[in-house]
Amino acid sequence: MRHILIADDDKEIAQLIRIYLENEGFQTRHANDGHEALAMLKGFPADLIVLDIMMPGMDGMEVCRKVREHSAIPILMLSAKTQDMDKVLGLMTGADDYMSKPFNPLELSARVKSLLRRSFQYNTELKSEVSEHVLKLDAIEINKLNHEVTANGKPISLTSREFEILSLLASSPGRVFGAEEIFRLIWQESYFVSNNTVMVHISNLRDKLEKELGYKLIQTVWGVGYKIEK
Structure with missing residues (x-):
């Protein structure tokens, strides 16, 4: 069930909105002013706010600004003002x-539904994108989209090379990658026997990871290559 917070000091209008939204299956709460609305948001799991601009104490503009400091919850703003500005x-x-205002309650219900659909679709796509580009392994999180590691x-x-090596090993935990294969995949150049570039990068990468983890995440399989255990 979706939860709607209605913030409007006009109790008759607020009650009208509640009736129409609750008939559509939404659960609603009513705040009489901006301060009460912000207080309610701390304990009410609102999925959308119907927010009047002209309210005593703290107006809807200020409430909107404060909400946007920490939340992307959909906000449908209401106002008796009709100017484009x-x-x-x-x-x-x-x-x-x-x-x-005045508005058609049926149109308001339709707009609420539309905003919720868009919000749900956006959040679903965002989660899908994040899960696609984020690798999690033990206490390590690798964001391939932002090139960030925590x-x-x-x-x-x-460094960019260290990030690429870590991403490669983490993408197939348990699999052993030889130095030649790592060099070819990351540097995309031909590997020569005396090349110790991969070893140096692995060593530096290990030191940085071990400093935070307290143990060696990347393991050496002697004579074969390197791996990250599952």
Whole structure:
């Protein structure tokens, strides 16, 4: 069940919105002003906010700004003002949609549903993208999209080659990669026997990882190559 927070000091309008949204299967809560709305958000798992601009104490613009400091929750802003500039300001503040009073409750319900669908689709795509580009192995997290590595939540500064080597080994835990294969895949050049480039990079990478983890993540299989255990 989706939860909607309605912030409006006009109790009749708020009640009208509640009736229509609850008839659509939503669970609602009502805040009479901006301060109450922010307080409710701490304990109410809202999926969307219907937010009036003109409220006593703290207006909807300020509430929107404060919400946007820490949340991307969809916000449908309401206002008795009809000027285009008010709409622009509302959207620039961080609102996702804007309706002028008086409004058709059926249209408001339709816009709420539309915002929730878009939010759900975006979050699903975002999670899919993140899971596709993030490797997690033990306490290590590798974000291939941002070229960032963390160990126990702490960022580790790696060179581009060190990052590529770690990503390669972590992509197939348990598999042994020979030095020649690593060089060919990462540097994309021909490997020669006396080349110790891979060994030096592995050594530096190990030192950085071990400093945060307290143990050696990358293991040497003597005479064969290197691997990261599952």
